Amino acid sequence: MKVTLEDIKQKPMPKHIAVIMDGNGRWAKSRGLLRTAGHRMGVQALKNLVLALDELDIHYVTVYAFSTENWKRPADEVNTLMELIVEFLDKELDYMHEKGVRIHPIGDISRLTGKTYDKIVAAQEKTKDNTNIILNVALNYGGRQEIVRAAKNICADVQSGRLAMDDIDEALFGSYLYTAGQPDPDLLIRPSGELRVSNFLLWQIAYTEFWCTNILWPDFGKEHLWQAIWEYQNRDRRYGGLTK
Ligand code: FPP
Numbered sequence: 426m427k428v429t430l431e432d433i434k435q436k437p438m439p440k441h442i443a444v445i446m447d448g449n450g451r452w453a454k455s456r457g458l459l460r461t462a463g464h465r466m467g468v469q470a471l472k473n474l475v476l477a478l479d480e481l482d483i484h485y486v487t488v489y490a491f492s493t494e495n496w497k498r499p500a501d502e503v504n505t506l507m508e509l510i511v512e513f514l515d516k517e518l519d520y521m522h523e524k525g526v527r528i529h530p531i532g533d534i535s536r537l538t539g540k541t542y543d544k545i546v547a548a549q550e551k552t553k554d555n556t557n558i559i560l561n562v563a564l565n566y567g568g569r570q571e572i573v574r575a576a577k578n579i580c581a582d583v584q585s586g587r588l589a590m591d592d593i594d595e596a597l598f599g600s601y602l603y604t605a606g607q608p609d610p611d612l613l614i615r616p617s618g619e620l621r622v623s624n625f626l627l628w629q630i631a632y633t634e635f636w637c638t639n640i641l642w643p644d645f646g647k648e649h650l651w652q653a654i655w656e657y658q659n660r661d662r663r664y665g666g667l668t669k
Contacts, residue, residue, distance in 0.1 A: 428648070428655040430480065436658040439611035441485035442478070442650075443626055443633065446471065448617030448641030461505040466643035468513050477647035478558055479524055481654075485559045485607055487531070489625050493567035507541040510564075514544045518551065525557025531603035532566030533574075561604060568627030575601035575628075604629055612657045614650075616642045632664050 446467050453463030471488060478486055491506055514528075521528065528548040537545065545564065578601050582588035588597075599605065609629045618639040622630070636653040661668055 428651045430651060433481070433651050433654045433658065438482045439634075439654065439657055440483065440608045441487070441610045441612075442483060442653075443487040443489075443610035443613045443630070444474065445489045445613070445615045445619075445623060445625055446642045447489075447615065447619055447623075449643055451617065452641040452643040460502060461509075463641075463643055464502075464506055464509055468509050470643050470645045472513075472517060473646060474650065475521065475524070475526060475558060475560060477650050480647075484557065485561070485610075487561035487563060487604070487610060487626065489563045489566065489623070491532075491564045491566070492624060493532070493565055493570050494624065496565075504538075507538045510541050511544050514548050518548050521560075522552055522555065525555045527552045527555040527557075527559045529559055529561045530564050531561045531571075532564045533570065534564050536565050559607065561607075563625070566603075566625075568622075568624045571602055572628055599628070602628060609633065612636060612653060614638070614645075614653050616640050616645055616649075632662070634660050634662065 449463030449467040450460040451463070452466060453460050456462075474486070474488075490510070495506070496503060518528075528545070530545050530549060534542055534545055545562075575598060579588065579593060579598070583590060583593075604626075609631070610626060610633045613626075613630055613633045613635050615635060615637045616639075618637070620637055626633075634657050636656060638649065638653075640649055
């Protein structure tokens with residue numbers, strides 16, 4: 426069935442969508458291009474995703490742009506990814522700002538190259554009051570790293586007396602994560618045929634619905650997003666309970 430915008434507008438939307446933007450390298454290889462050409466097309470697919478979300482009542486999206494493990498890639502590829510982020514912000518930031526997009530990096534951005542870091546921080550500052558779409562960009566992000574960081578910060582606050590041990594519960598723990606104050610993702614989209622979580626949002630995806638597809642990220646368009654949302658809307662989310 427080909428899903429249309431009208432189809433998905435009949436039912437409640439996911440509040441938060443997470444995406445693992447995978448398959449750029451394979452997309453390029455299958456065309457005899459350099460891997461970096463795949464990443465470039467991946468950036469275009471990211472822009473299309475944001476525009477597609479703008480047509481829907483969805484205000485949170487988290488995309489996996491660079492993991493704590495991606496440093497293992499050849500320096501050339503890492504540098505190109507850093508440059509692509511700069512290029513994207515140079516080209517698209519004003520437009521994103523007009524669309525009400527808030528650019529919110531998640532991860533340890535202090536390790537990014539100087540120029541990329543500066544651009545990201547400036548983009549974050551410029552868009553900090555926007556509320557239409559919160560775009561969490563995972564950069565030097567790892568789910569385990571995020572959890573360890575939260576645990577350390579909680580310990581520090583207990584040690585300093587700002588927090589009591591008894592204050593620690595799931596909600597408090599969540600408030601020490603990069604996504605503090607945001608709803609957990611309802612839907613995780615994983616393109617490129619892989620069926621793993623890859624250290625992404627480990628805490629936040631406890632009850633997230635997964636939608637995996639063989640489509641490679643550079644080919645991902647709004648029809649795929651609609652399909653994912655439609656399938657999500659037709660799932661029975663029980664959160665460990667029983668169907669109502
Ligand atoms: C995974 O594909 C993709 C990445 C590691 C990078 C994703 C980054 C972007 C799309 C650019 C981000 C830009 C901005 C502006 C946030 P892969 O290289 O692992 O593909 P493969 O599995 O086919 O080799």
